[in-house]
Amino acid sequence: xxxxxxxxxxxxxxxxxxxxxxxxxxxxxxxxxxxxxxxxxxxxxxxxxxxxxxxxxxxxxxxxxxxxxxxxxxxxxxxxxxxxxxxxxxxxxxxxxxxxxxxxxxxxxxxxxxxxxxxxxxxxxxxxxxxxxxxxxxxxxxxxxxxxxxxxxxxxxxxxxxxxxxxxxxxxxxxxxxxxxxxxxxxxxxxxxxxxxxxxxxxxxxxx
Amino acid sequence: xxxxxxxxxxxxxxxxxxxxxxxxxxxxxxxxxxxxxxxxxxxxxxxxxxxxxxxxxxxxxxxxxxxxxxxxxxxxxxxxxxxxxxxxxxxxxxxxxxxxxxxxxxxxxxxxxxxxxxxxxxxxxxxxxxxxxxxxxxxxxxxxxxxxxxxxxxxxxxxxxxxxxxxxxxxxxxxxxxxxxxxxxxxxx
Numbered sequence: 001x002x003x004x005x006x007x008x009x010x011x012x013x014x015x016x017x018x019x020x021x022x023x024x025x026x027x028x029x030x031x032x033x034x035x036x037x038x039x040x041x042x043x044x045x046x047x048x049x050x051x052x053x054x055x056x057x058x059x060x061x062x063x064x065x066x067x068x069x070x071x072x073x074x075x076x077x078x079x080x081x082x083x084x085x086x087x088x089x090x091x092x093x094x095x096x097x098x099x100x101x102x103x104x105x106x107x108x109x110x111x112x113x114x115x116x117x118x119x120x121x122x123x124x125x126x127x128x129x130x131x132x133x134x135x136x137x138x139x140x141x142x143x144x145x146x147x148x149x150x151x152x153x154x155x156x157x158x159x160x161x162x163x164x165x166x167x168x169x170x171x172x173x174x175x176x177x178x179x180x181x182x183x184x185x186x187x188x189x190x191x192x193x194x195x196x197x198x199x200x201x202x203x204x205x206x207x208x
Numbered sequence: 209x210x211x212x213x214x215x216x217x218x219x220x221x222x223x224x225x226x227x228x229x230x231x232x233x234x235x236x237x238x239x240x241x242x243x244x245x246x247x248x249x250x251x252x253x254x255x256x257x258x259x260x261x262x263x264x265x266x267x268x269x270x271x272x273x274x275x276x277x278x279x280x281x282x283x284x285x286x287x288x289x290x291x292x293x294x295x296x297x298x299x300x301x302x303x304x305x306x307x308x309x310x311x312x313x314x315x316x317x318x319x320x321x322x323x324x325x326x327x328x329x330x331x332x333x334x335x336x337x338x339x340x341x342x343x344x345x346x347x348x349x350x351x352x353x354x355x356x357x358x359x360x361x362x363x364x365x366x367x368x369x370x371x372x373x374x375x376x377x378x379x380x381x382x383x384x385x386x387x388x389x390x391x392x393x394x395x396x397x
Binding site: 021024025026028029069072073076077079080083084107110111113114115116181184185186187188189190192193194196197198200201204 | 323378
């Protein structure tokens with residue numbers, strides 16, 4: 001039961017995006033569609049789980065003074081692994097010549113290394129807890145992050161281009177173009193601002 | 209001429225915060241007061257230019273050794289070490305500047321704008337001079353967005369904001385409106 005609570009906390013109570021406001025750069029930068037959001041979330045989850053496990057295994061041997069640089073090196077190694085894997089398997093262009101997932105995420109894949117969520121979990125959780133609970137923690141927080149990116153990506157995709165999970169599901173809600181601003185930069189800020197506000201109100205209702 | 213295009217492109221058209229989404233954490237975090245925003249922008253400009261020069265040299269070394277896949281690891285290590293070094297040197301050489309920038313320096317290691325600009329310089333295949341100009345222009349763009357934003361947020365303290373929107377949500381809405389304003393610069397370069 002305790003592990004279940006450990007797993008589930010990343011979704012609502014300690015959601016990195018909506019509650020803790022961590023990892024904002026990839027959240028805003030990669031959610032122009034739901035698929036991109038899921039891709040970014042899963043890549044971060046992968047790094048988060050592996051670095052959490054590895055750091056909880058090695059935390060005993062790392063001297064306290066050099067722990068942050070050591071964590072950064074461990075995280076950066078796993079980010080390189082993800083980068084190479086995604087370059088190999090997600091680099092095929094879409095059916096109508098859209099850029100591939102790897103191209104869409106672009107700069108933000110190497111930038112997982114400076115994502116505060118990953119270093120934050122390493123420092124706050126993995127360095128102090130057992131391997132198994134660090135694994136569960138990384139998995140839960142990672143999926144919570146993916147969940148947030150999926151919601152934001154869906155909102156922006158539905159409003160901005162009138163599709164949902166394109167190109168996996170190929171249908172359009174609206175004729176012609178959507179509100180283009182939601183696919184571009186301003187929509188990211190607006191949509192996230194309103195989503196956080198809605199989360200605040202929902203949380204207050206639940207607390208009563 | 210090409211350098212002027214790089215500057216206008218980085219400051220206005222592809223503003224690092226408002227259209228590339230790099231450095232959002234300090235953008236939301238330290239934008240409460242105009243003074244801290246100016247200090248943060250100064251520290252970022254300082255580190256960004258030095259980091260771009262150093263990572264440019266590291267990249268030459270990586271290419272020579274034939275290990276380009278070590279890019280992410282070596283860049284972030286170099287930047288982390290560099291920030292520490294700058295902090296130590298600044299403390300000794302110019303205590304006044306350290307007073308102004310000191311508290312922001314540790315925050316900069318995990319500022320994705322620094323690593324982002326270093327990688328972008330590599331991806332755009334800029335040479336050393338245009339790389340430095342590109343880094344500095346991006347830092348100016350960061351400062352422009354941050355100082356404008358903090359000015360608006362200072363005024364916002366006096367405004368009557370709906371309950372659920374207080375704090376971070378309304379900051380994002382304002383950032384969205386600012387981003388819309390900066391979209392007006394699109395396609396001029």
